[in-house]
Amino acid sequence: MADPMKIRATMKGDVAEIRVLMSHPMESGLRKDAAGNAVPAHFIQSMAVEVGGKKIVDGQLAGSVSRNPVFGFKMKGAKAGDKVVVNWVDSKGDKRTDEAAIA
């Protein structure tokens, strides 16, 4: 079971600033452990962000993204109170969905 994300969304003037912090090991599959065995790949493969019911990001990720990654977005046309829903699916099929409201 994946750990929850931290989502912070605030209005700065007429632009909504959304920051998402994910808890994930993001193993690339290219590293080796102390014994020389490959560490199996385990990374987030896709993520999507919805604001106010509208999909604004539909992204693909790979193993080059850091552990516990942070993503930031800026968007126009959102307003305080809009619901932000973020979900991701990783290479093992684990999923996580979290939501927050724009403040």
Next chain:
Amino acid sequence: MQHRVIGALCAMAVMGGVFAQTPRKPAAKPAAQAAPAPTAEAKDAATLEFEKFRAEMEDSNPAELFEAKGEEFWKSRHGPKNVSLAESCDLGQGVGKIEGAYVKMPRYFADADSVMDAERRIVWCMVEKQGFKFDDIAKRPFANENFTPDITNLVTYVAGHSRSMKVDVPLKDPKVREAYEIGKEMAAYRAGPYDFSCNTCHGSDGKRIRMQNLPNLSTPKGAMSGVQGWPGYRMTGGVMLTHQWRMGDCFRQQRFPQPKYASDAVAYLLTYMIGNANGEVYKGPGIKR
């Protein structure tokens, strides 16, 4: 007697070892206008870049993820005695109270008859209140890339509840004062293959190792820049590390034997260091390269 044992262990250096000091800058081009010689306070371009980088990262610090795990552990029941820390652990502000507790430690705890920093106190609570075995905790006290101990999450959680608060170590308490004085002596104790003391690197202004500026821990601002950022999330490897870990790392860099986990020696050094930062504002768990 006590002095002696500690003296042998002593030493530290808080923000980084010091082996080689590379020249500050390549020689200025003759054609260029002579720049004023850099002073200890003047910040060079590289330092400013690092500060920008840190400010950007502090905005979304993965330390928050560890705080969330620490909160869960703090509030739920664990250990052979099946009690939560929230209902049993007193960090000096009353049982279960954590608001501002981190910046008011190290302090003297009569129930343990010791001066304790935050990590040592939480370990004490886990042992005395929850029934964990100290040796089990001390076997793997610090995080690595694949493992984060509960104690690290707990310290991060507690430290997160002292954000934007002033450091206020109770140095007027004679027991704390004594710890401070011993810590001060330890900081000045030279030994090891390099004949270093903590103060060799952290006792005066304007020192640096490679690109890293070293804070002068005898001044409030310098001590704060050492205290600031612990516990800290280290981006290299994505590891959450505590101030206790950092002290051990300085021992390592000085080629000293490792101090015992959650011992008097580390508590005394932390009392000296954090006590010197009294009055400065703590920003909360930090982020490191």
